[in-house]
Amino acid sequence: MDLFTQMERVKLRFIAAYERLLEEGQISEAEMEGVIQLIDQMDSMDREEFIARLSKLRPLETGD
Amino acid sequence: MNVAARDQQVSFVPCDLDAERRVLGILIRYPDKIDEIADFLDDSLFYDPAHRKIFRAIRELYQTRGKISYTQVYSKLRKEKELDSPDELLIGLTQSFISQAELRPSIEVLREKAGKRRILQAAHQIEEMILLETEESLPAYQAKAQELIFQAANVDGVDGEIAKDLLTVLNKCFLNLIARREGKTSHGLTVRFPSIDVLTTGFKKKDLIILAARPSMGKTALALNFAVNVARRNIPVLIFSLEMDDEQIGDRMVISELFRYQTERPISAFDYNTKLGEEDFIKTQSVFSELYDLPMKIVDKRGLSVGEIRAIGRKVKSEWPDLGLVIIDYLQLIRPPDDDRRNWALVVGSIVREIRDLAGELDLPIILLSQLNRGVESRENKRPMLSDLRDSGNIEEYADVVMFLYRDDYYYPEQAAEKGTLGQVEVIIAKQRKGPTGKAVLRWIPEYTRFIDEANREDV
Secondary structure, three states: OHHHHHHHHHHHHHHHHHHHHHOOOOOOHHHHHHHHHHHHHHOOOOOHHHHHHHOOOOOOOOOO | HHHHHHHOOOOOOOOOOHHHHHHHHHHHHHHHHHHHHOOOOOHHHHHHHHHHHHHHHHHHHHHHHHHOOOOHHHHHHHHHHHOHHHHHHHHHHHHOOOOOHHHHHHHHHHHHHHHHHHHHHHHHHHHHHOOOOOOOHHHHHHHHOOOHHHHOOOOOOOOOOOOHHHHHHHHHHHHHHHHHHHHOOOOOEEOOOOHHHHHHHHHHOOEEEEEEEOOOOOHHHHHHHHHHHHHHHOEEEEEEEOOOHHHHHHHHHHHHHHHOOOOOOOOHHHHHHHOOOHHHHHHHHHHHHHHOOEEEEEEOOOOOOOHHHHHHHHHHHHHOOOOOOEEEEEHHHOOOOOOOOHHHHHHHHHHHHHHHHHHHHHHOOOOEEEOOOHHHOOOOOOOOOOHHHHHOOHHHHHHOOOEEEHHHHHHHHHHHHHHOOOOEEEEEEEEEOOOOOEEEEEEEEEEOOEEEEEEEEEOO
């Protein structure tokens, strides 16, 4: 599997995880949209910008 | 539903879900391919409704944004709330192909499967129609069944390119030019009346030719003369006679050919219809022998609808792919749909339009005879004009060629005798989309129901 495909799969899994949080009522629709926007634009951001914007999103619970 | 369950559920339907996934996967990864395949691919080719929705999302995103990503497709699908797990479906697409070179062959697979599904669906509709007894008669069932199958086999926009390159068009024109130059084909279908052929350069494929006149001007006779002249070149002809029966048509053809003996000892229609002497009988037999071989079919059923004419036309075309001419005698005898409550002019207009469409579908010229109303006779100059057709629906609007027949001696026999125009028939080409208007003059020999070319031509 090439890098592009791997990245697209990771992005979809990441968004799907947030989708579950939305279903459970842990995040709002606006936050969900924010995640999708961020993931869609991540290829055009540098690492620092991405981390800064990611940190503003509610973190996923690790379950430990 | 997961991918494996989805695949199992459709195993008896003609489809290839892997090919559908390959196409979608390639289009998300290489969206510029959408422009290349726009003419060949539409959502109806996808069997899986989810794949159809994904394809529509891809196409809309490309049209509005010019670029596509899995994230955008996911976002669009989740907003539409029509798919249960878009993430699973999209993840399944990421590994659906190896190379973008698989796109065209995969689309071909989709087209083949979709074509089979359409035929299968038509078969189901035919079965249902018969079981539920939806039609009134066997011919109506046959007509409906043919229509369903024909529609299933011909889907515009998917089976061919809609927007054609000029290069492709000009290539076809050039090949036609070469074929004409080498004498392999003519521009149109000539009817062997030189003064008419020189005006029309032959009747073109897909054209609707209206041959209109007041009664007794010789419409049917001229059309039958055309038919025999065409069939003599081994070009099949189909005649719908909604007025005369098959024997009347056959007799007319024979009598028309007996004209050749006029200079010797003439055999008249009267002789033919009473009792022929031995010598005349032998001559007449030879005419029969000539006509036997002509590729011609005659449908002499009264009260045919356009749907039935279309069904018969398609059937004959499938038996005779090189069918070259259809003649329908005549428009006002075609049965309109029973439930059509529109005024007569609108009904006639839609019948004419459907016949023009049939000419296009069968790829040949159709000559549709039409009777003119009495309005012509209220004028001093009784030559028909295009406006004479307007009261009977927009016939002239749909026609590619409008021909009128006019005989001076019919209205003014004494003047015609003085002017020497007895027996003269003007074939007035009042409209011709692909050529000039004008007038050809023929001679009418009523006792033989035969027209002879006088090889004159005047501009109208």
